[in-house]
Amino acid sequence: IAQQSESASDQITAVALASDASERLEVVSRLRTLSQQLAAASCTYASGVLIEETRGVLSQAKLDFDQYISALRDGDAALGVLAAETDRKILHDIAQVEEEWALVASAVVSLLEDPSNVEQARFIDDHNLELLALTNQLASDVKGHYANPFQVSARDSIMIELAGRQLMLTQKMAKDSCEIWSGYNVDAARDDLLATMDVFKASLEALRFGLSSAGIPEAPFEAFAAKLDELLLRWSTLQTPLDSQLNGAELSDDQKGLIFHEFQVELADLKQLLSLYRDYAERNI
Numbered sequence: 001i002a003q004q005s006e007s008a009s010d011q012i013t014a015v016a017l018a019s020d021a022s023e024r025l026e027v028v029s030r031l032r033t034l035s036q037q038l039a040a041a042s043c044t045y046a047s048g049v050l051i052e053e054t055r056g057v058l059s060q061a062k063l064d065f066d067q068y069i070s071a072l073r074d075g076d077a078a079l080g081v082l083a084a085e086t087d088r089k090i091l092h093d094i095a096q097v098e099e100e101w102a103l104v105a106s107a108v109v110s111l112l113e114d115p116s117n118v119e120q121a122r123f124i125d126d127h128n129l130e131l132l133a134l135t136n137q138l139a140s141d142v143k144g145h146y147a148n149p150f151q152v153s154a155r156d157s158i159m160i161e162l163a164g165r166q167l168m169l170t171q172k173m174a175k176d177s178c179e180i181w182s183g184y185n186v187d188a189a190r191d192d193l194l195a196t197m198d199v200f201k202a203s204l205e206a207l208r209f210g211l212s213s214a215g216i217p218e219a220p221f222e223a224f225a226a227k228l229d230e231l232l233l234r235w236s237t238l239q240t241p242l243d244s245q246l247n248g249a250e251l252s253d254d255q256k257g258l259i260f261h262e263f264q265v266e267l268a269d270l271k272q273l274l275s276l277y278r279d280y281a282e283r284n285i
Contacts, residue, residue: 020081026080027072032136033171035131049257067079108120125185156277162203163277169199234265241255
């Protein structure tokens with residue numbers, strides 16, 4: 001009887017793990033964006049720009065990272081992750097992320113307690129790319145283990161990947177811009193910002209107008225086109241101060257605040273766009 005009970009339990013776990021695959025992919029994708037949002041918010045917060053907004057973003061980002069990494073390990077019904085992880089490779093990835101996150105989270109707490117503690121902001125900045133690399137590896141392994149290639153077409157998968165990457169890039173650019181105006185890692189930040197701006201704009205335009213060489217169609221419905229037009233319009237507003245910054249101009253506090261705030265709005269709109277693409281892909285199954 002005990003063996004039968006254990007077997008039934010294993011079957012239930014297997015069904016839960018299979019049924020919440022899309023939720024796991026969503027949660028792990030959010031971790032990549034949070035790795036950059038934490039760095040952007042901490043840098044801007046320590047610079048004294050939009051202090052209330054950046055404090056709120058930083059505090060929420062920490063809470064979210066704690067919840068999401070725990071959900072991937074132990075499950076979280078509220079996030080739709082129905083069972084604890086069982087795959088050894090993914091558990092190893094999670095442990096590596098948690099080890100790095102413990103260092104970053106401690107610095108975040110210290111910075112929230114004292115926004116003048118620039119050393120803690122720079123510690124977060126120094127670790128953001130390692131945290132991004134580790135969450136990218138976790139995302140890759142989760143996708144490889146759980147994604148069903150027969151559930152989403154190759155074309156839809158490309159659009160979802162492209163839209164999903166844009167979320168992380170908004171926060172990466174916000175972080176790079178802050179590094180430049182705060183005088184930390186300036187040369188590397190300039191190179192990274194210039195490259196990321198090109199990728200971000202090209203990806204938005206590909207999603208809006210299509211890119212046949214990459215198998216990307218133009219926006220499939222008016223709702224997609226309208227959201228992408230909105231994103232492109234906001235991007236044109238953001239591009240002006242970023243270009244000025246890359247050309248050596250000193251930004252005003254209002255411009256710095258605009259960059260951080262508008263990238264948070266862009267992030268929220270991109271989340272809506274990503275939901276549109278996922279719903280579209282599901283209808284195509």
